[in-house]
Amino acid sequence: MATANLPTSHEHIKPWTPPTFWSIAWKALRRKPSRMLGLGILVFYVLMAVFGPMLYPANLPTNPANIYASPSWAHPLGTDFEGTDVLALIVTGSRYVLYSAGLAAFFTVSIGAILGLVSGYFRGWPEAIIMRIADFFLTVPGFPLLVVLSTVWNFGNPVSMGLVLGLTGWAALARAVRSQTLSLRERSFVEAARGLGLSRRQIVFGEVFPNTAPYVAMHFLLAITGSIYLEVGLFFLGVVPFSTNNWGVMLNLAFSQAGAMYSTRALPYLLSPLFCIMSLTFGIVLFLGAVDEVLNPRLRSV
Amino acid sequence: MGADLKVIGNADQDAQVECQIRDLTVTFTTDSGEFPALNHVNLDIIKSKITAIVGESGSGKSTLGLAILNGVAFPGKVTEGSVDFAEHGNVLKLRGKALRHFRGPVVGTVFQASQNAMNPLARVGKQILDLGRSHHYKDPRKLLHEAENLARRMAMDPSRVLTAYPHQLSGGMRQRMGIIMALVLKPKVLLLDEPTTALDLLTQSAVLEIIRSIHRERHLTTILITHDMGVVAEISDYIVVMYAGRVVEQGSTHETLRDPRHPYTRAILRAIPRLTGDLNRARPLEGSPPDLTQIPATGCVFRSRCSYRVPQCDLVAPILESVDTGHFVACHQEGLIRD
Amino acid sequence: MIEVRKLEKVYPPVVGGLLSHNEVRALRGVSLSISDGGALSIIGESGCGKTTFGRILAGLESYSGGDIAMDGIALNSLPNNERQPYFRRIQLIHQDPYTALNPSHTILHAMAVPLRIQAKLQKKNDDWVLKRSKELLAMVGLDPVGTLYKYPHALSGGQRQRVVIARALTVDPKVLVADEAVSMIDVSMRLSILNLLSDLRVRLGIGIVFITHDVAAARYIAKDGALCVLYRGEVVEYGQTDEIIVRPVHPYTQAMLSAMPVLRGLEEAGPDRYIPLEGMDDFEGEGPGCLFAPRCRHATTLCQEQHPDLVPWDDRLSSSSHHHACFYPIPRNVVARPINRENAL
Structure with a gap:
């Protein structure tokens, strides 16, 4: 038969090239609409924080004649106690919130992951010291500690805020990464890496760390939401001096100045930052699944 | 197929069937589709004999073991067929209490890693009592007495092993404890899933010796699931060779090993290094064990690794046919292989 | 000796x-x-x-x-x-091919990391690393192109053990x-x-x-x-x-x-x-x-x-x-x- 001599189809297939990180990420996102929604929400807030404040003057105009206005075309979210547009406050306030929360999460994750890896892999005295310090931060309640810290240190600016939240928040991650590392270091691929002459740095960060990466990345996103709650809480309580406008300050003022608990007039003023915080958290939670899939090869469909 | 199926051991005139499996099909549903882990399996388990189900990973042997206990769990599902036990009917229809009283008192099971099948926080003796209680066993003292007797039979000191926690026992002792826990309720069927896989050769041979002698003593119907031809050859009366969810050969162990007819059985036997004889006779079997997601839907499941492949093998799945008294093979080329 | x-x-x-x-x-x-x-x-x-x-x-x-x-x-x-x-x-081949390969890395990575150490010692470049990876995988009977970019979980036990052996050969x-x-x-x-x-x-x-x-x-x-x-x-x-x-x-x-x-x-x-x-x-x-x-x-x-x-x-x-x-x-x-x-x- 003539067809018998035809080469089989797979001989024509081009050499297979590995998918790039971005194509894997895109595939993981496309798999579920909820993940795309989460990404959309995140992108929306990031754009708001980066470019939004450019749309408004440095000092937002006040209008004593139009305080606590209801939502209208001119003021979609109404105005505050000074007659300032609430939408403008939300947009300009987002930068502080996202910037400091991002920094806080970055510090939390870097400190937590590195200390967790080091204590779990090297054991011995580094483990003993790191874990005792971690236990200290885990036993002392975080929020009251921050309140106490705020009395001795003014960490109102976003970098200091991120640093403080990072320094107080790494312990849980360090413990989790350590226990994962303890089990990973017993796997034979770690031993094989030692036998092949890889350096300790290569083993800890090149071999062990990628296996904890899905967890660490998820912790990063959750640390962002956690940090937003904490900083907004601090501002709401008024223990940190207001230097710039942000969502926490708005909540504080809505509560203390506008008496939003007693009067319906200031309701849009109170609910706007709350809605932002909740929707941002929602977006992050929806996005989590994709992160796990991207960083965990076993979850990927081949 | 199936209706007029033969008794696999009809070389024995007076063989009675303990368990009759008909057209059993188990499907696994995953993101990328549905895959048959078992494909129309027909099997008779002969009473008071040791039947070995042998196969590699992906052969469906463990799924078959679970199906016999009506224990196939998500994402697997029994989509067709029946497992009929004499006096108990179709096990796949049992639910709740009836099922619990089937597993244990009727079929005792020893799992691959008995150490993981035991509660690490309770002493072994207590676990045996708990077992009795959950099956409403009237006399706990009698139960312990039975366990002590079995322990002694298995060359263990009962006072020592029954008061120990599982982690205080060696692998071989835990495996024997697993067998004891399967036997104290005096089942008539014993299901052993890879009972010796994690064990040393010496311990393995001792455990096999124990299984053999208890089987003889109690006339148990024993089903042994394993990947190890050596274990099969040591103790079984009947052998069922599985590949990619299908039975490819079955018959009496002695006859099947002496004269294997399916290319897979022959290839496997040839791929086992032996202690004596010519080493150059050993031939590796090319290709990989079947991947559940890539089993061809039509034709013979073994054809990609088979050296006797003909065009017919791509099109028609061979059915299990008798080649000799009590010896069945599913292969189009069976007649040619013989010579 | x-x-x-x-x-x-x-x-x-x-x-x-x-x-x-x-x-x-x-x-x-x-x-x-x-x-x-x-x-x-x-x-x-x-x-x-x-x-x-x-x-x-x-x-x-x-x-x-x-x-x-x-x-x-x-x-x-x-x-x-x-x-x-x-x-x-003296390289050890572990019993369990399922834990001997890092599940987070491709086969190429598993081969390339030890090979880069060799490359440094022998003053070879990255092309050599890729070439040698393919060579060694072919030597242990695997299809180099089909295997290099796979993760261990996509390979059978036998294939993984071959990769482990190929990796040991890198040194x-x-x-x-x-x-x-x-x-x-x-x-x-x-x-x-x-x-x-x-x-x-x-x-x-x-x-x-x-x-x-x-x-x-x-x-x-x-x-x-x-x-x-x-x-x-x-x-x-x-x-x-x-x-x-x-x-x-x-x-x-x-x-x-x-x-x-x-x-x-x-x-x-x-x-x-x-x-x-x-x-x-x-x-x-x-x-x-x-x-x-x-x-x-x-x-x-x-x-x-x-x-x-x-x-x-x-x-x-x-x-x-x-x-x-x-x-x-x-x-x-x-x-x-x-x-x-x-x-x-």
Whole structure:
């Protein structure tokens, strides 16, 4: 038969090239609409924080004649106690919130992951010291500690805020990464890496760390939401001096100045930052699944 | 197929069937589709004999073991067929209490890693009592007495092993404890899933010796699931060779090993290094064990690794046919292989 | 040539807690040698010290006494930091191919990381790393292009073990120590892995130390090499592989060989086959005598009181390499024999 001599189809297939990180990420996102929604929400807030404040003057105009206005075309979210547009406050306030929360999460994750890896892999005295310090931060309640810290240190600016939240928040991650590392270091691929002459740095960060990466990345996103709650809480309580406008300050003022608990007039003023915080958290939670899939090869469909 | 199926051991005139499996099909549903882990399996388990189900990973042997206990769990599902036990009917229809009283008192099971099948926080003796209680066993003292007797039979000191926690026992002792826990309720069927896989050769041979002698003593119907031809050859009366969810050969162990007819059985036997004889006779079997997601839907499941492949093998799945008294093979080329 | 001289390993006692135990002597003066491209199989039960031996050889564990010499250089004479390059040339192939590869990395990564270390030493570039990765994967019988960018979970057990072997080859080893390297692989794939190891011996002159409890696999690998039987950290019998299998003189070797399943129908059991049931759990305690005496059915009072040394067996039929540690060396015929048939496989 003539067809018998035809080469089989797979001989024509081009050499297979590995998918790039971005194509894997895109595939993981496309798999579920909820993940795309989460990404959309995140992108929306990031754009708001980066470019939004450019749309408004440095000092937002006040209008004593139009305080606590209801939502209208001119003021979609109404105005505050000074007659300032609430939408403008939300947009300009987002930068502080996202910037400091991002920094806080970055510090939390870097400190937590590195200390967790080091204590779990090297054991011995580094483990003993790191874990005792971690236990200290885990036993002392975080929020009251921050309140106490705020009395001795003014960490109102976003970098200091991120640093403080990072320094107080790494312990849980360090413990989790350590226990994962303890089990990973017993796997034979770690031993094989030692036998092949890889350096300790290569083993800890090149071999062990990628296996904890899905967890660490998820912790990063959750640390962002956690940090937003904490900083907004601090501002709401008024223990940190207001230097710039942000969502926490708005909540504080809505509560203390506008008496939003007693009067319906200031309701849009109170609910706007709350809605932002909740929707941002929602977006992050929806996005989590994709992160796990991207960083965990076993979850990927081949 | 199936209706007029033969008794696999009809070389024995007076063989009675303990368990009759008909057209059993188990499907696994995953993101990328549905895959048959078992494909129309027909099997008779002969009473008071040791039947070995042998196969590699992906052969469906463990799924078959679970199906016999009506224990196939998500994402697997029994989509067709029946497992009929004499006096108990179709096990796949049992639910709740009836099922619990089937597993244990009727079929005792020893799992691959008995150490993981035991509660690490309770002493072994207590676990045996708990077992009795959950099956409403009237006399706990009698139960312990039975366990002590079995322990002694298995060359263990009962006072020592029954008061120990599982982690205080060696692998071989835990495996024997697993067998004891399967036997104290005096089942008539014993299901052993890879009972010796994690064990040393010496311990393995001792455990096999124990299984053999208890089987003889109690006339148990024993089903042994394993990947190890050596274990099969040591103790079984009947052998069922599985590949990619299908039975490819079955018959009496002695006859099947002496004269294997399916290319897979022959290839496997040839791929086992032996202690004596010519080493150059050993031939590796090319290709990989079947991947559940890539089993061809039509034709013979073994054809990609088979050296006797003909065009017919791509099109028609061979059915299990008798080649000799009590010896069945599913292969189009069976007649040619013989010579 | 690697010579191991009187290797000792003592694990310190663990006091307190549920897992407390006395000092464990895992190796008691083991002396063995592996020639370049040679094969040595070590058999014994779990706890006999065979795994510890392999790990020490691969530099993954320290030893408490004795010495290892590589091509005449005694490693004890070197400072600690200079021993590592020597140990790197002895690579361990782990039992479990499922944990021996990092699940987070592609096969290319697994190959490239150790290769880059070599590339640095040999002043080679990244192209060489890729080329060599492909070369080594092809050498172990894998399709390089199809395998390189895969993750371990997409490979079968047999394929993973091939990758593990290819990865070990990245450092140009002198010796591969295979610790139960086929016991977790499907039966149909085992023989091809064993063939691969034998093939590497021939092609690259790599010595193989095959550690197992499967005597038949040990025989297959070391058909032209040596077989060593280890019991509780001691060599009890040593010699040319087929000679040990056909004419074992130590009762422990005889028990190990008896324990091999007989393929009834194809083989018949050896006339002296004997499977000991008693005493299989009594590993604790040791008297002054032979360590195997409590489990040995041939033991006498002499065995209880005195410890037998490893001595050559001076029987006119045996070769000079055959050593045993038994006061009553009697060869017994315990292994199964193939039944001769016309229609043999």
